[in-house]
Amino acid sequence: MTAPDPALVDLLGLVAYGELLAFDRLAADARLAPDLRRRAALSEMAAAEMANYRRVADRVVALGALPEEAMGPYVGALQAFHDSTEPKDWLEAVTKAYVGDAITDDFLGEIAGALDEPDRRLVLDVLHESRYAEFAAAEIRAAIAADARVAGRLSMWARRLVGEALSQAGRVAAADRGALTALIGRREGVDVPALFQRLTAVHTERMTAVGLNN
Template sequence: MSAPTTPGSAVADLLGLVALGELLAFERMAGDARLAPDLRRRAALGEMAAAEIANYHRLADRLATLGVPPEEAMRPYVEALQAYHDSTEPRDWAEAVTKAYVGDAITDDFLREIAGALGEPDRQLVLDVLHESRYAEFAAAEIRLAIEADPRVAHRLSMWARRLVGEALSQAGRVAAADRGALTALIAEGERVDVQALFRRLTAAHTERMAAAGLNN
């Protein structure tokens, strides 16, 4: 039987972090859709944004059920996550889909690993709100099309992807500093999560994704 979740616990902290990520992803994708070169692509990114806000509502509802106001659970992470998005504003459609492909995927990989340390129903909730593979496939296909149209784009997008990962890791440190301790303990608890092995798996998965989209790691 899973241990009960209490306000201020690691579970509430993690759900607050994920909820804020979904909310900001919605805002970002809705804005980036205006960079799309045609209405089909604009609609596709709009659909992805709609999925993000639906996921946010699921997480907010769960937090409310636990007796934790969603805004309270999200508040410690606002500065770090907003800083990431503010420092990685895409300049064009190719950069927008690369951000969705690289940034969302590495976040999903991380959450998938950490979800294993949760009890139900929170484990399944976190897994349920991860991005659908069809969205990653759409973004990767758009990156490959951009490279086919102009091979020189590959270098620029590879550099952009490295910047995205660097910014993500930098802000992850700020998230850890902002956390009250419970979330950090959940991530670092040796019996549940091997942190060094976790980062090796994240790095390997990122390298594979870059190659699949025609980018250099």
């Protein structure tokens, strides 16, 4: 039996743990919801994250690895990010989902471009679950429309989220034993500075789209 590609297993481990954390956070955010409609919506999305986790974990097993071992190196860095950016209220929770999670998804989506099928499609499918992002964007716009002062507070919160995400990215890079670097390097003509410029441009557009200042 061919040994699994270590870089692929490491990346899938990172994605799988991210899905587990997404479930935890959505379940917690649901308790901050101001009404039952929103609480039910987030609870449904949490259940979808567990389905995504199972898809990725099953693929790791199919490759001959254990999901818990593949996820292990990333626990400290990702948990530290979420612990340091615990939202205090509903609007901080939806802004964290809209801004913070999207940056990670954009980055991993870029890396997924180096994968072969079916792994490329699997990663892109679970990362590009857009229901929560759309839901969060609508909540942010509605809050700003109701009180323009909200934009300043949420813009500051979003900048903090980005700073924390960049800080923890270094820990993830150290933990992954070069897996992400190896995968990026497989893409012909990859320009890492240009990659981060693209990510920054998309982030700026995302902020502007909901009325937040970058």
